[in-house]
Amino acid sequence: MRKLFAFFKRFQVFLLFIGLQSLSLYIYFTFLSFPKTQIITSTNFVTGKILLAKNDVTKLFNLSNTNLKLQQENIKLRQKNPISLIQITRKSVKIDDTLFHQQYEYIPATVINSTFDKRNNYFTLNVGSLQGIKRDMGVFSDAGVVGVVHFVSEHFSIVKSVLTKDINIDVMVEKTDVHGLLKWDGTHARFGKITGISNDLRIKKWRKVVTRGGSAMFPKGIPVGKVSSIASIEGQPLWDVTILFSEDYRKIQRVYVIKNLLKTEQEKIESQIPEDIIE
Amino acid sequence: MIQFIKHFVRFVIFALAQALIFNQLEIDYGIQFMVYPLFIFLLPFDLNIFLSLLIAFIFGLTIDSISNTFGLHASSAVLIAYIRPHIFKLFEPRDSYDPGSELSLQNMEFRWVFSVFGLLLLIHHFWFFLMEIFKFNELLFVFQKTILSLPFSIVICILIQTIFLRKTKTK
Structure with missing residues (x-):
């Protein structure tokens, strides 16, 4: 009986340990997709x-x-201000x-x-x-x-x-309109990857990569980086494109948050697209 | 009471130091400085395990909340709080520990502190990076981060002990 009691007592500690451990890991792994708790984030x-x-x-x-x-x-x-531009023809209509x-x-x-x-x-x-x-x-x-x-x-x-596993911003290579999804493999803060570019498309090195502006989050043409290397993935008809980010995220300080005034309109009309019928 | 206040002050100082200073020191190759395991190591060795688990959990969450890691630090802090008594028992000196004395560099031999604290830190670092990356095909990267960060953490923690801690009076 005493042995059983001792065993139970020891098990109790272990239970508390498992409870706390799973609670903290649960918070960590769910925050990536569904943030719920505010108290343990830096926003409190x-x-x-x-x-x-x-x-x-x-x-x-x-x-x-x-x-x-x-x-x-x-x-x-x-430089884009009208004051610093010369008007060439006097006939042009004001916008x-x-x-x-x-x-x-x-x-x-x-x-x-x-x-x-x-x-x-x-x-x-x-x-x-x-x-x-x-x-x-x-x-x-x-x-x-x-x-x-x-x-x-x-x-x-x-x-x-951008330095997150599942960021998935849609980006494109400038001038060629080849587009894919932005990813980060978690190793170096200066380099990212683009996935989903088919390997029959031609990409030149050091071309600029910009946002595509498809998802109503970003306007078209915000710089992302430059293509630094292209390799083929074995067994897949895709390029493995590595890009050098134009922003150094190690020193970032001032940013702008984008408010898309037409977002609700775009989402409303996109929600009317019928979903694919799965056979 | 004095013990409580002392550890409460340490709680605040270690949490702030880790989150605001050491987490900001980011060198490449995945090297990270961890000083907060020292707080858990320095808790009274005969403290109730339930209490030390709860303290470690809250302590970890405090650091998490400042540095946007959402539970990673809490998880590894709880782990070492759980393992701590077992390791102390494993490395127990022949004449047992002095009740009421702190198991810091001032009261114990350098070799004892180095090996016990080093082992705790190794477990802590390995768990932390394993949970952070959570991919078995990148296990090598986990090892690299652990092995590279460990010496930095140990050196800083031993420096903190030699500079800031005083010998506790034994009656």
């Missing part, structure tokens, strides 16, 4: 405040670099503004926490639902695409970055 109030305080210190380290980037972006935009509806709005944000050496890397932003952030919005920076908003609280949001 306390950790958000801690990260903001941390960012107040660390943002100063990269200040000159960030300013330089901002200046370069400003130059690009300034009617009603012809163009605004489709994308951009919300500026700061990355207050990021990793790059994990298998799945998430970035925490200092904007949340109060600033109009919703799940599945695209995020990009001045140099390239960053990721997709995965989880939102009132003041903070978590971005599932």
Whole structure:
């Protein structure tokens, strides 16, 4: 009897251990696809405040670099301003503004926490639902695409970055319109992969890769990177395309969140496509 | 009571140090610095196992919540909290442990701390990277990360012990 009791007592500890272990692993593995709990993420109030305080210190380290980037972006935009363009013919008609509806709005944000050496890397932003952030919005920076908003609280949001296993942004090689899905194999933060490109299509090295703009998350033409190497996959009629990201995710700080004003309209009309009948 | 306050302060300091400083130090080749196992190692060795499991779980979740790992640190912290008493028993010196003394570098031999803490860290690192990658065809990468990170973690933890900890008075 005493032996049984001792055995049970020992088993009790083991049960608690298994319980806690499976709880934490359950949270870890389900968060990838279905985020539910807010309390253990960096979007909760306390950790958000801690990260903001941390960012107040660390943002100063990269200040000159960030300013330089901002200046370069400003130059690009300034060159497109009508003031710096010469009008060649006097007959040209001024563009009617009603012809163009605004489709994308951009919300500026700061990355207050990021990793790059994990298998799945998430970035925490200092904007949340109060600033109009919703799940599945695209995020990009001045140099390239960053990721997709995965989880939102009132003041903070978590971005599932490009450095995640199942990011699946649809991208294309510029000028050739060859397109595939963006993947990351989890080893190096500068290199990604494109899958689903058939090997009868010709791709040149160092061609630019940009977003395709099909999924209502990103507009067309946001830079992603450059094709750095092409290899064939054995047994499959596909290219194994490796790309060099144009953004260095190890140093990322300032990003923009994309608000697609026509998203509901696009989703509504796409939901009317009849699903394939499975035989 | 003083013991409780001491470990509570350590809880906060280790969690913040791990999440805000050591998790930000990212070198390539998968090297990561882990200092928070030291907190679990330094818990009183005769602490109730239920209590130490729960403390480890909450401690791990605290680090997870700051560094966006959602349960990975909690899982490995609970694992070493569970294994800790078994390893202490395995490496028990001939005249047993001094009750009330801390099993740190100041009270134990260097060789004992190095081997016991090293073994705990090895288990911790291996579990952490195994769960993070979770693919058996990339087991080599798991080994690489474990082997490369381990020396860095051990050196930093031993430095922390020599710099910040004082000899506990034995009555």
